Amino acid sequence: MRIGCPKEIKTREYRVGLTPRAAEEAIASGHEVVIERDAGAGAGFADAAYEAVGANIVDTAEEVFATAEMIVKVKEPQTEERKRLRAGQVLFTYLHLAPDPDQTRDLLESGVTAIAYETVTDGAGGLPLLAPMSEVAGRLAPQMGAWALQKANGGRGVLMGGVPGVGPAKVAVLGGGVVGTQAARIAAGMGAEVTVLDLSLARMRQLDDLFGREFRTRYSTRGAVSELIAEADMVIGAVLIPGAAAPKLVRRAQLAEMQPGAVLVDVAIDQGGCFETSKPTTHDDPIYEVDGILHYCVANMPGAVARTATIALGNATMPFMLALANKGWRQACEDDPHLLAGLNTHSGKLTYAAVGRALGLDVLSPRLALKL
Numbered sequence: 001m002r003i004g005c006p007k008e009i010k011t012r013e014y015r016v017g018l019t020p021r022a023a024e025e026a027i028a029s030g031h032e033v034v035i036e037r038d039a040g041a042g043a044g045f046a047d048a049a050y051e052a053v054g055a056n057i058v059d060t061a062e063e064v065f066a067t068a069e070m071i072v073k074v075k076e077p078q079t080e081e082r083k084r085l086r087a088g089q090v091l092f093t094y095l096h097l098a099p100d101p102d103q104t105r106d107l108l109e110s111g112v113t114a115i116a117y118e119t120v121t122d123g124a125g126g127l128p129l130l131a132p133m134s135e136v137a138g139r140l141a142p143q144m145g146a147w148a149l150q151k152a153n154g155g156r157g158v159l160m161g162g163v164p165g166v167g168p169a170k171v172a173v174l175g176g177g178v179v180g181t182q183a184a185r186i187a188a189g190m191g192a193e194v195t196v197l198d199l200s201l202a203r204m205r206q207l208d209d210l211f212g213r214e215f216r217t218r219y220s221t222r223g224a225v226s227e228l229i230a231e232a233d234m235v236i237g238a239v240l241i242p243g244a245a246a247p248k249l250v251r252r253a254q255l256a257e258m259q260p261g262a263v264l265v266d267v268a269i270d271q272g273g274c275f276e277t278s279k280p281t282t283h284d285d286p287i288y289e290v291d292g293i294l295h296y297c298v299a300n301m302p303g304a305v306a307r308t309a310t311i312a313l314g315n316a317t318m319p320f321m322l323a324l325a326n327k328g329w330r331q332a333c334e335d336d337p338h339l340l341a342g343l344n345t346h347s348g349k350l351t352y353a354a355v356g357r358a359l360g361l362d363v364l365s366p367r368l369a370l371k372l
């Protein structure tokens with residue numbers, strides 16, 4: 001199979017879908033790999049590193065999209081990339097369709113077979129292709145929030161760890177999954193007083209066993225959220241209902257009850273965000289203010305640490321990418337229900353139930369889509 005990897009074009013997205021190591025594995029399995037010139041440069045992978053393992057470098061994205069049977073990327077295809085997709089081609093990347101009707105329409109119109117990293121599952125109830133980027137974004141969130149909290153950046157002027165005689169910052173983390181746990185660990189490591197809210201008692205037991213001395217947990221109710229955000233210097237949004245639009249846990253009216261200059265870091269923005277006032281921002285202009293509260297809502301946070309993130313993502317996607325290439329997407333999905341869970345569109349049909357619910361569209365079961 002011919003596997004193509006274009007350079008990412010989302011604002012300040014420096015990650016790349018294939019590392020030279022992944023390209024090497026694909027080539028060793030008998031596939032051809034086509035990489036757009038400079039695609040890996042932002043993550044520190046020169047064209048020469050791909051050429052050294054036998055990949056072909058081409059000058060334009062157009063050549064990659066026109067000739068590849070499978071496109072491997074990082075971010076959801078942008079408008080001009082979507083025009084290049086076609087029926088019979090496989091797209092393997094993050095999609096986040098639930099909050100994105102325009103992209104969903106374009107993918108359906110193109111007929112492409114789109115497998116979303118974020119909905120591939122594993123046997124332990126996890127999301128193995130989302131997890132590495134959630135680890136990155138989670139660890140980054142307190143760092144970005146702490147920067148925003150500085151007075152010169154518009155924040156409340158509070159130091160995460162405090163100093164002797166002055167208490168630390170208070171941080172509330174909504175959602176104790178992968179993002180939430182990593183965010184809580186780093187915030188606590190910076191010296192902040194951290195509380196994680198979740199709905200899963202089993203998850204909170206685990207967190208308490210592992211990290212009970214570093215941060216506390218609270219059951220997530222409207223009342224608990226209100227109480228904690230009112231005293232917080234920083235609130236990190238880290239909830240997820242897989243594939244679905246994020247639940248809005250903080251309404252605009254509640255901002256008035258918060259501390260002026262407090263910071264909301266909405267990591268869940270790629271699924272629409274869990275604060276009513278969240279809208280996606282970019283690394284170029286990451287922060288805005290609503291009612292005196294700063295919002296950081298960058299939808300591709302890991303792009304900021306592109307090298308770490310690219311290697312982590314490549315480690316996770318490589319076995320699935322190889323299965324898709326070696327067996328073809330149908331057989332690979334037939335053999336592995338966890339990969340089949342990643343199928344979001346095929347041949348003009350939407351195949352992911354939570355996206356259908358979020359956008360009011362009909363859904364074909366992925367098993368039936370395998371027969372199309």
Ligand SMILES: NC(=O)C1=CN([C@@H]2O[C@H](COP(=O)(O)OP(=O)(O)OC[C@H]3O[C@@H](n4cnc5c(N)ncnc54)[C@H](O)[C@@H]3O)[C@@H](O)[C@H]2O)C=CC1
Pocket residue numbers: 118127130131133134135137174175176177178179180197198199200203220238239240241246247249266267268269270271298299300301302
């Ligand atoms: N902005 C960015 O660059 C990135 C964003 N993300 C996003 O971060 C979000 C979180 O991802 P993960 O941590 O991997 O998901 P996860 O599935 O590991 O964790 C989500 C947690 O939210 C909890 N939850 C659900 N509803 C809740 C509620 N009402 N109150 C409190 N907790 C609730 C769940 O019980 C679960 O523990 C996702 O939307 C993901 O796409 C991930 C990576 C990068």
Ligand SMILES: CC(=O)C(=O)O
Pocket residue numbers: 075094118130133134270299300301302303
């Ligand atoms: C998960 C995701 O959307 C990202 O890493 O950009």
Ligand SMILES: [Mg+2]
Pocket residue numbers: 094096270299300301
């Ligand atoms: Mg994202």
